[in-house]
Amino acid sequence: MTLDEFEALEHGAPETVTLEFIGGRLAVKPARDGDHGTIVMSVLRQCMEQRPELGLYTGRGLVVEPDRAGRVRADGALAPLGTFAGHGEWSHPAGVLMVLEVTSRDPVANQRIRSQKRDGYAAAGIPVFLLIDRDQDTLTVHSEPEGGTYRLDPAFPYGAAVEVPAPVGITLDTRPLTSR
Template structure:
């Protein structure tokens, strides 16, 4: 019995899911392109640590954090789902959102994702932002090292976020419910 040949999109998705990246590297499937990123530098990890510490200490809702948690989002082009690995993912602890999931999970129940820019900052500022909005993630926090700013995107809709607040490093930025806290960025500068 002959099998139908796989479409280009199916071949791409199967190739992506079969990748065996070296330890510390991340592979993502973004709008039909496989993107492999090397391990982050120390500054990048420091920013994530500062975020995790503040959310843990100040959030009005107990949150569970996952670093490098794989999320799937529908593609805007109708191709294979986008597979993203945010630098940080938060969900209310009582939901135990990550239990029982495989390497990739839908965005349902995720409260916030964060990205810290690195060499391909345009991807974090544009493609990932629109992808997270399409996935319905309520909050996207972008720590933009090149611009020296923190941006909070909220109210996802129409393939983008409808509200955008940007503050330079050193200024506070409010995180709405379920966090209901102020994020201090003095240590980011």
């Protein structure tokens, strides 16, 4: 499938279907359940409390991968307020400090997040990729993108206070995740 074919298909898809294009392949992003939304809201609140000049934009379409041929919808894209004003459906990741992904109950989609999306974010130069993995009950902070991969990727169990490095510079309380 070409990028033009993907964009035509995505444009005609119903609002209830979220399509992504990564690694040259079409993917359907699973529907979010209540726990997923609660986790995203917890991270959003903590980001805004500690860094009120930033917004965690949910479902933002981002252009990723080395050749910028990937199209993904991050669960959250942390950027200065107003970063995406005037943008269309897809934005280049300039100004994005961090992306957030929360795994679903779909093992295929989760594997795509853990590998293809992670690598796409790194190739796009996004400084931090925060992965909340509900299968493993961990929060992984991928940082220092270099050569299409993240150099650092420490994982923390739910319940830990997690320092998210610069340029984000916040501490996430993951205790709310223990009940999810």
